[in-house]
Amino acid sequence: MKPINSITGIAAPLLRNNVDTDAIIPSREIKKISKLGLADGLFAEWRYSSVQNRIPDQNFILNKDPFQKSVILLTGENFGCGSSREHAVWALQEWGIKAIIGKSFGSIFYNNCIRNGLLAITLEEKIISGLIKNVEENPSDNHIFIDLIKCSIQCCDKEIFFDIHEKDRSLLIEGLDEIEKVLIYKNNIDSFEADHKKIRPWL
C-alpha cells in the first residue's frame, strides 16, 4: 500500500444515497480471482448504455468531460452499502478514484477503503453540496485538494476540516501492511489464545 499525504484533482458529483457495492461493481463483472481487471466493470450498469457492447452512456457523470479524469467522488449517504465485496474498492482505485467524500459509508466498505489506501471522508451533506456547487461551476479548474496531514479539504479558496479516526489516518499515511503490524503482538496473541482455550475448551 502506497503512503498517502495528499490527493488533488477533479471531483465528480454522484449525489445519490445508498449507492451499493452491486452498483459499484456488479457481481457478473467479477470474472477472475484477482484484484485486477475490475475497472472496466466499474458502475457497469450506469456507465454503459449497453453493458454487453460496452457503449458508454454519455449521461453518466464519469463519462462526461472532464469527469473521465476524476480522482475524487462526492456522494451522499451510505455509499458502499450492501455486499462486502472488496472488488468495489479495487475497481474504483483501478479506474482512478483516490478519495470519496460522502455523508456516510457502509461500514464494511469503509474498512475495505482504508485497508487499500482509498481515502473515505465523512462530511455533512450541506458541506458536500457546497463542494459540488464549486466543482460544477468550473470542473476543470476547481480542483479539490485533500491534505491528510492537516485533515483539510481546499477548494476555491475555502478550507474545510474533517475528522478521521487516527488509526485510519496513520494506516493511510504510513501505508503499512496490517498483517505485519499485528504480528508485532504475536507473543501477546499466543498467550491470550492459550488462556482463552484453556478456560473455554470447546473453542
Next chain:
Amino acid sequence: MGRTLFEKIWDKHVVESFDDGNDLIYIDRIFLHERTGSIALQNLHDRNIAVRNPKQVFATIDHIVDTIPGRDDETLMPSGKEFIKSLRSSAIRENINFFDLNTPEQGIGHVVSPEQGIALPGLTYICPDSHTCSLGALGTLAWGVGSSECEIALATNTLIKKKPKSIKVNVNGNVNDQVSAKDIVLYLISNYGANGADGSAVEFGGNVIDQMGIEARLTLCNMSVEFGAMTGIIQPDEKVFEYLRGKKYAPTLDQIQEAEKYWRKLKSDKDAEYSEIIDIDCDQVGTFVTWGTSPEHAIDLNEKIPSLNEIDDETKKDSAKKALEYMGLNEGETLMGKKIDAAFIGSCTNSRLSDLRIAASILKDKKVSNGVKAICVPGSSKVKKDAENEGLDEIFISAGFEWRESGCSMCFYAGGESFGLSERVISSTNRNFENRQGKSTRTHLASPATVAASAIKGTIAFPKDLKEDL
C-alpha cells in the same frame, strides 16, 4: 456502569488495547466461501503466509455454484468453476474444514454454520460476506469483513478494531401468525433507514424475540446489515442451547455443561447503556413488501407507495424518484394486486426449514398462477434433505415450483442464471438493488409466506387473503 451483551463478548476477546481507542480482538471462527474466500486464501499463499489455526476455519461452496439438479463444478457463470476449484485446492492445502459440493454439510454459509454448531454463543466470528451478522441470532459476535481483513484474521486470528456503539431494538406486543421476522425487520428499516444503525451493534430484545424460534431470529439478524449495522445480536437463551446440543461442531458431551454455564451468563446488564433505544410495537407491523431499490423502500401492503412530495430531503426524494422509474411504479399507488413474473424462495435470509414449511402450508393443494416462474432453493443440503423427509418437496413441485439444490442462487446475478429483463419478482431475499437479480429485474422483498401467496395469485398478495379466498 453496566455493559451490553455485545460489550461483554468484545471485552472477553481483547488481546491488547491501544491508546487510539482501538483493540486487538481475538477471532474464534473464520468462515469462507468460493466468491471472496478464494482470493483471501490465494493472496496469503502468494505471500507465503500460512493459516494460523486451520481447525478454526471453515469453508463452503454457495455463491457461484449452480443450483440446478445434477450440478457439478461447471457453472452457468463463465469462469465460475475457477472460483470453486481455487477454494477447494486452497482448503485442502491449508487443511481447513471444507464442505465441498455433494457433501451433506454443503449449503449457504450462514445456514450451514448454525445447523452444524459452528457459530456458538459468546464467540467472535468473521466471514468475508456482509450477511455474517445473521449468526448474532445465537449470541455470536459475528460480522462481515472484506477479503483483506479476512486475510489478517486468517494469518493472526486477530483484527484491530474500534468497539462500535450499541443500539437496542425492543420488539414487544402480540405475536401475530401473519407477521414474520422478515416483516418486522423490513418495518424497522423502512422506519429508521438503510443506514439507521450507522455502523453500530444492534441488540434485539423484547417479548416477541423471546418467543421467536432460532430460524426466525436468524432472519432478523441477517438483515441487520441492511439497517446499516456492524452486526445484530440476541441474548442466547434455553432455545439456543437446546438447538445446539449434539451438533457436529458444538461442544462435546464432556464440555457441554461448562459451555452452557458460561453461555447463561451472556446477558446485557440492566443498567447497560445504549446510544439509542428503538421500541417496536409488533401490533403495528403488518405484511411488508419493498416497492423501491433500497430495503428502506418498504411499506405495509395495506398502505400506498409514498408520494414524492411527502419526502422532505431532496437527495432522498431523488433516490425515490429514480427507484420508482426503475421499478415501473408510480407514487401513491398500491403494491397489492401488482402482476408478478416470478417468485423466489431462497437465500441466507429465508431458506431454512421453517421458511419452507410456512411456504408449503400456503402452497399445499394449490397451483402457481399461469406464467409465473417459481423457484425454491433450500438454504443447505441438510435443509433440502429434511424438507424432502417431510414431503415438502412434493408440495412445492406439485404447486409448480422448481425444487433446487442448495446455494445462494438467484439472490444475485453473477453472470449465470438470472431473472429476465424488467421482470417483476417477489423474493424472500435481502436486497432489492438495481440489477441485483438480473438485468433491469424489479425485485420486491417479502417473507416466504408473502412470496408463496403471491406466486399462487400471480400478483402481490397478502398471505392471509389467500388462505381465506381460495
